[in-house]
Amino acid sequence: MANKTIRLEILRYDPEKDSAPHFQSYEAPYHEEWVVLDAINHIKDQIDGTLTYRWSCRMGVCGSCGMMINGTPKLSCSAFLRDYYPNPVRVEPLANFPILRDLVVQLDDFMHKLVSIQPWIVRKDGEKPVQEGEYLQTPAQHAKYKDFSMCINCMLCYAACPAYGLEPEFLGPAAIALAQRYNLDSRDEGRDSRQEVVSAHDGIWKCTFVGECSVVCPKHVDPAGAIQQAKLASTIDWYKSLLWPWGSK
């Protein structure tokens, strides 16, 4: 019985040999239950050991294996071969990031942006001592930011965002969603200190609400919603500062 195969066209780039990336075709076994990552792992194990890519959990929770699959940013562990078979699958590194090698992209830009929004609970007067117990939070308070806390930093949203592609200074969907996650957390008091970065020209205001970030997000974080909510909150702040500038901070 002839084994079914599926063709993968993978963008290769060796910084020490190539001046530009180029596609290379591989025939991988086709299985009903396989995902693109399974095919790529097979290629590396059995066909071409030089193929370089990131992956880890293979179940959609670590955010390592983001790639462009037929032009759409996806987690390769969540893209089933059966959705493409018998057509070839085009695999490229995540868009809008510099290619380091093959399917591995440089994520430093996001790492800096993530740190800049202070992704931790900020307390104005320092943390309370352990003896005083934990900060209490109701389920309703938790619900307000829960979706935004589901981000796995997979960067599919940055690959889908044309604003980030055209102007890489843009803070970006995931960073802003994470800023909102903390701003909306009842235990946090850091919204004012995040505003300088979040409400900056390169922050929320560079977003033109294309909305594709929320479409591609594998964890349904809805970064587009986070950004628009932040815009509304910042605008209300601005009117407040205009109407009663003596208001206390």
Added chain:
Amino acid sequence: MKPYIRQMPAGWWLKRPSYLLFMLRELSSVFVGGYVVLFLMMIRRLAQGPAEYEAFMAALRSPLAILFHVVALAFALLHTITWFNLTPKAMAVWRGEERLPPAMMIVPNYVGWVVVSGVIAWVVLGG
């Protein structure tokens, strides 16, 4: 180490239907603005007297003017419908642990639109 930076193609907005819809939505504001200019011109002509006003209205019956109105109407509708449907994204209203269904924020926009249009139509048509 020589990271390779891929340039975004000039036709990036043609690569996905959602990008194209986004660009059309943004373009719609040009036509909405254009119609506002036309409307202001009409008010001005009205103030200048019946002769100028009639001349302006005659010019509006030219094929080019009618074409502009048809296109502008299509874009104005696109503008209104896309932005109405996006309202719930900017406003998160919570009832306990559940969020208010998006429809509850979208529908009032459409209702308001119909009501205001109805009132204006009643006034203009001499009700």
